[in-house]
Amino acid sequence: MSRICPNCASDTIMSKRAIHLSGTTATNSTTAGVGVVRFGGVGAGVASHSGISASALAIDCAPPAPKLVNAGLAAFLIFVLAFIACAYLMDTRALYWAYVAAAVAVVCWLQIKRSNARAIETNAAKVAQYEKEWRCLTCAHTFVPGEA
Numbered sequence: 001m002s003r004i005c006p007n008c009a010s011d012t013i014m015s016k017r018a019i020h021l022s023g024t025t026a027t028n029s030t031t032a033g034v035g036v037v038r039f040g041g042v043g044a045g046v047a048s049h050s051g052i053s054a055s056a057l058a059i060d061c062a063p064p065a066p067k068l069v070n071a072g073l074a075a076f077l078i079f080v081l082a083f084i085a086c087a088y089l090m091d092t093r094a095l096y097w098a099y100v101a102a103a104v105a106v107v108c109w110l111q112i113k114r115s116n117a118r119a120i121e122t123n124a125a126k127v128a129q130y131e132k133e134w135r136c137l138t139c140a141h142t143f144v145p146g147e148a
């Protein structure tokens with residue numbers, strides 16, 4: 001079975017997932033240097049750098065990812081802000097306002113959790129579509145084999 005691009009009939013086609021994987025490489029480079037300073041000092045240094053390097057095409061063919069909010073961090077910031085606002089605007093009964101701020105933070109935390117869950121759900125459909133998509137490496141046409 002041979003597949004071709006429905007746009008230009010080229011057979012140089014790959015699934016987006018395969019393009020993404022083939023163009024993404026873990027990098028771990030080590031740079032060593034020796035320097036001679038005037039008046040006789042010698043310095044040596046080694047720098048290590050690791051990360052992920054991806055080609056522009058691989059990035060373009062990356063699987064869709066949901067935009068999530070860090071609920072814990074957001075709730076903490078909301079708590080701090082709410083506490084400061086309450087304590088400053090009202091009076092000095094700090095402990096009482098700490099409870100109020102905590103309640104506000106918990107409500108926000110639950111809301112963020114809920115919206116994150118929705119984002120993951122929505123993203124699952126996008127990923128399912130993504131898994132079906134192929135890319136022509138000749139004309140950059142994106143298509144679903146058997147559909148287009």
Ligand SMILES: [Zn+2]
Nearest residue numbers: 005008136139
């Ligand atoms: Zn093509």
